[in-house]
Amino acid sequence: MSPIVPMLYTVRVMAAEAKATTSPHTGQRSVGEIARTVLGPLLQLLLFIVGAAASLGLLVIVLALLLSASTPDLLSRVVTILPQVIIDGLVRGFLFATIALGYTMVYGVLEFINFAHGELFMVGGVVGAYVGFFLDRAGIIDGFNPFLFVVVVVAAGMTVSGLLAVTVERIAYRPLRNAPRLVPLISAIGVSLVLQDLARLFMTNFPTSEPLGFNARYNSPDYGPPLTLFEMNVGERSVPVVLSPKALIFITVATLMLIGLNYLVNATRLGKAIRATAQDMPTASLMGINVNQIISLTFLIGGALGGAAGALFGLNVGAVNPYMGLIPGLKAFTAAVLGGIGNITGAMVGGIVLGFMEAFVASYLGLFTGGAISGAAYADIVAFSMLILILIFRPSGLLGEATTTKV
Amino acid sequence: MALLELHNVHTYYGKIHALKGLSLRVEKGEIVTLIGSNGAGKSTTLRTISGLLTPRQGEVRFGGKRIDHTPPHEITQLGVAQSPEGRRIFPRLTVLENLEMGAYLHNTRSPTYHEDLERVFQLFPRLRERTSQKGGTLSGGEQQMLAIGRALMSRPQMLLLDEPSMGLAPVLVEQIFEIIKTINSQGMTVLLVEQNALQALGIANRGYVLQSGEIVLEDDAKALRENEMVQKAYLGLE
Numbered sequence: 001m002s003p004i005v006p007m008l009y010t011v012r013v014m015a016a017e018a019k020a021t022t023s024p025h026t027g028q029r030s031v032g033e034i035a036r037t038v039l040g041p042l043l044q045l046l047l048f049i050v051g052a053a054a055s056l057g058l059l060v061i062v063l064a065l066l067l068s069a070s071t072p073d074l075l076s077r078v079v080t081i082l083p084q085v086i087i088d089g090l091v092r093g094f095l096f097a098t099i100a101l102g103y104t105m106v107y108g109v110l111e112f113i114n115f116a117h118g119e120l121f122m123v124g125g126v127v128g129a130y131v132g133f134f135l136d137r138a139g140i141i142d143g144f145n146p147f148l149f150v151v152v153v154v155a156a157g158m159t160v161s162g163l164l165a166v167t168v169e170r171i172a173y174r175p176l177r178n179a180p181r182l183v184p185l186i187s188a189i190g191v192s193l194v195l196q197d198l199a200r201l202f203m204t205n206f207p208t209s210e211p212l213g214f215n216a217r218y219n220s221p222d223y224g225p226p227l228t229l230f231e232m233n234v235g236e237r238s239v240p241v242v243l244s245p246k247a248l249i250f251i252t253v254a255t256l257m258l259i260g261l262n263y264l265v266n267a268t269r270l271g272k273a274i275r276a277t278a279q280d281m282p283t284a285s286l287m288g289i290n291v292n293q294i295i296s297l298t299f300l301i302g303g304a305l306g307g308a309a310g311a312l313f314g315l316n317v318g319a320v321n322p323y324m325g326l327i328p329g330l331k332a333f334t335a336a337v338l339g340g341i342g343n344i345t346g347a348m349v350g351g352i353v354l355g356f357m358e359a360f361v362a363s364y365l366g367l368f369t370g371g372a373i374s375g376a377a378y379a380d381i382v383a384f385s386m387l388i389l390i391l392i393f394r395p396s397g398l399l400g401e402a403t404t405t406k407v
Numbered sequence: 408m409a410l411l412e413l414h415n416v417h418t419y420y421g422k423i424h425a426l427k428g429l430s431l432r433v434e435k436g437e438i439v440t441l442i443g444s445n446g447a448g449k450s451t452t453l454r455t456i457s458g459l460l461t462p463r464q465g466e467v468r469f470g471g472k473r474i475d476h477t478p479p480h481e482i483t484q485l486g487v488a489q490s491p492e493g494r495r496i497f498p499r500l501t502v503l504e505n506l507e508m509g510a511y512l513h514n515t516r517s518p519t520y521h522e523d524l525e526r527v528f529q530l531f532p533r534l535r536e537r538t539s540q541k542g543g544t545l546s547g548g549e550q551q552m553l554a555i556g557r558a559l560m561s562r563p564q565m566l567l568l569d570e571p572s573m574g575l576a577p578v579l580v581e582q583i584f585e586i587i588k589t590i591n592s593q594g595m596t597v598l599l600v601e602q603n604a605l606q607a608l609g610i611a612n613r614g615y616v617l618q619s620g621e622i623v624l625e626d627d628a629k630a631l632r633e634n635e636m637v638q639k640a641y642l643g644l645e
Contacts, residue, residue: 269507269515276497276508282459283495288483288512288561 037266041345042259048349049093052356053086060364067368077367080234083241085363086356087229091247091316093355094254098309099332100339100347101261102165102302108278108342109298112173112181115188118329119195120165120303124157124310125218125320126199131156132219133212146221150249153311161307164195165299174292200322215321218314223249246316253312257305258348264301265344274298278342327380331358334387340400349398357382408471410435410565410596411456411487416465416475418448418455425451427620428465433565438587438597440607440628442641443617449600450492452617453567456598457489458482469565484512488563490554492570492600498543502534505542505553509560519562527556530586548579555586565596572603584610604641608632616641 064078099121106114131153135141172191176184203212226242265271277284277294285291313328314320331354339350358379365375390397409432418426426448433439441449454460456467458479467475474482488509497505506524507515514520528535531552537545545553551571558566568587572580580603588610591597601607608614608628616624616637624634631637638644 269511272500272504272507273511275500279497279499280495282479283491283497284508285459285479286457286483286489286491287508287557288480289508290478290480 034263034267038259038263041262041266041348044345045258045348045352049090049352052353053089056089056356056360057082057086060360063364063368071370074367076234078364080232080239081363083229083232085359087241087243087247088363089356089359090352091250091355092358093352094251095309095313095328095351096332096335096354097348097351098254098257098305099328100336100351101258101344102306103333103336104339104341104344104347105274105298105302107336108344109274109281109295110173110177111342112184113188113333114165114173114299114302115185115329115333116168116191116195117165117302117306118325118327118332119192119199120161120306120325121310121313121328121332122199122320122322122325123164123195124161124307125314125324126203126212126216126310126322127157127160127307128153128311128314129216129218129320130212133216136219141219141221144221146223146245149221150253150312150315153315154253154308157307157311158304159307161310162300162304165303165306166296168195169296169299174295196322196325203322215319218318218320220246220315220318244316246312250312250316253308257308261301261305261344270297331380331383334383337387338390338397340397343397343399346397346399353398354383354386357386409433409468410470411598412466412468413452413456414466414468416452416455416462416467418451418460418462420451420460425620426455426462429617429620429622431615431622431625433596433598435564435596436591436594437613438591438599438611440599440601440604440611440614441617442601442604442607442614442631442637444602444640446619447617448620449617450569451620453489453492453569453598453600456482457487457567483561483563486562486564487567488558488561488565489567490551490558490569490571492573494547494550494554496542496545496550496553496557498541500542501539502542502545502553503538505557506534506560509557510562512561523560523562527559530559530589531556547574548576548583551575551579551583552586555583555590559590559595563595565598566590568597568599570600570602572601572606580606604637605632 060078060082061075064075068074099117102117102120103114106112106117132141135144135149168191172187173184176187200214203216204214205211223245226244227248228240228242230241232239232241265274273284273289273294274297276287277289277291281291284294310325332351335350335354336347337350338354339346339348361382362376362379365373365378411433413429413431416426416429417424429448429452431439431441441452443449451460455462455475458474458477458481462475465475466473469482469485469487472485474485477485497508500508506527510520510523533549534552534556537549542550542553555568555571571583571587575583584606587597587599591610599607599611608631611628614626614628614631615622616631624631624637626634632642
């Protein structure tokens with residue numbers, strides 16, 4: 001992480017300068033200031049993306065140089081796949097980031113880990129698969145506009161998962177709000193199992209004539225062949241660096257959602273109410289804020305983001321099943337802790353860093369061990385070892401801040 | 408009819424009986440102070456009025472309307488604002504954002520919002536210099552100013568102040584009490600909870616003395632200051 005630190009410092013200074021120009025008398029904010037509060041976190045995210053890619057890239061190149069005595073062409077093989085690894089890392093990173101936001105927002109407000117959040121992601125995927133399924137049955141999927149399709153599945157996934165999240169909070173968490181902290185946690189695990197099996201029941205029985213099925217295909221219009229970004233020339237070979245259109249859509253939509261969320265949380269009255277509620281719930285209620293409404297809103301936003309991620313992930317992979325939320329959910333939770341749980345920018349940064357780490361391990365572990373260990377199979381070891389290491393050495397996360405209260 | 412009236416209020420924390428049949432009233436335009444030692448139930452009384460606690464028995468009326476089972480955000484909407492014990496500034500919101508939260512019920516684009524903001528800055532010029540600073544980085548005195556300013560931003564009919572002098576340097580305590588007097592002279596009804604009985608009785612019209620959840624004395628502020636029991640127990644005079 002070392003090359004990122006000075007850059008981050010610069011961002012902080014810039015942010016401080018930006019704040020100093022707020023006109024203090026009226027509290028009026030110019031468009032430029034709003035843009036800065038919204039884009040500031042995204043700039044930070046961009047720096048983390050560049051920083052993480054650069055540090056990890058440098059690391060593998062150094063490793064390749066050290067090991068090149070035994071395998072002469074190692075360096076060229078390492079460099080050849082590097083751009084592709086970075087792109088894969090970015091896609092994974094955005095996936096974890098969008099899911100992690102749901103964990104972190106709910107944690108920020110209630111200090112409660114919604115372990116059923118992975119299932120909201122799964123439900124988004126299943127909803128998207130149903131959309132594809134019915135369009136296919138109607139025989140119109142092939143001619144369907146691919147962009148409209150994305151809009152429809154994302155909107156459907158967001159709506160269903162968002163409303164589901166609100167419902168779950170009302171039924172399973174709100175009655176336990178004043179119970180000891182372990183109690184709602186167990187309730188969340190229960191909800192998670194219930195949602196998995198409800199989805200399974202639904203998918204294997206609906207529609208009754210010819211159900212979607214347990215391991216369901218995610219039908220979609222044809223998005224065309226992968227886009228070749230550029231060609232890497234290595235010796236006489238030429239290796240294309242590709243990005244699938246679906247992955248590009250994923251990155252684009254995720255970025256738009258992150259911008260939207262940043263605007264909502266940092267620049268609107270409702271967003272300030274969410275932050276006030278997160279910092280001090282009883283005092284927020286004294287301001288006239290209906291905290292139950294804010295909590296519902298938080299679940300709605302988190303659930304909707306998770307649902308959108310599920311719908312896009314299913315589209316990207318081409319298949320869904322009722323248990324697909326478990327591992328991405330746990331990894332996104334790791335990402336949220338890595339970034340500093342409760343911190344929205346932290347969740348994005350944590351997701352990106354974790355995504356890169358995984359992509360690098362998946363691609364390079366096999367290469368460096370001469371094929372003895374398959375990296376793809378063991379990428380999870382990295383994710384969860386990282387969770388343990390953070391919990392031991394930096395429990396507040398990359399961007400987490402120690403909070404102090406004055407008495 | 409009194410603006411605020413508590414009648415035979417019983418409030419519990421779990422099994423602990425914190426308020427034992429408390430009754431008091433505050434007339435429009437008054438400063439009424441509630442004095443008593445630590446744990447007497449002063450803050451509990453304010454928290455019961457603002458809806459953070461729900462009494463198990465008894466009535467709380469504001470402007471004639473029962474509010475003892477009304478949620479806190481609706482009580483704020485009715486015109487009761489509280490500056491809570493320990494100030495409870497939102498630490499990671501800026502000073503300006505804290506004030507905006509005080510005005511949450513109003514449109515921050517309206518001209519009245521800017522008048523309210525200007526009024527708070529006139530009462531507390533220090534806050535004007537600190538608008539973009541995070542609430543958690545302010546000094547104790549500045550936080551107290553912000554807590555009172557924030558409460559005023561909701562344009563309340565009545566202000567509940569919980570220990571505004573706590574932890575402040577003597578000079579600042581004087582200042583805060585001066586400001587409370589100013590706010591009151593502009594027409595604000597104030598219910599002031601204080602351990603600093605001398606100062607509180609100095610600016611109040613009337614006062615109540617609270618002891619383990621019960622009112623033991625009630626009188627004009629002047630009479631209370633001369634009361635032997637009050638002098639011994641709360642004013643440190645022999």
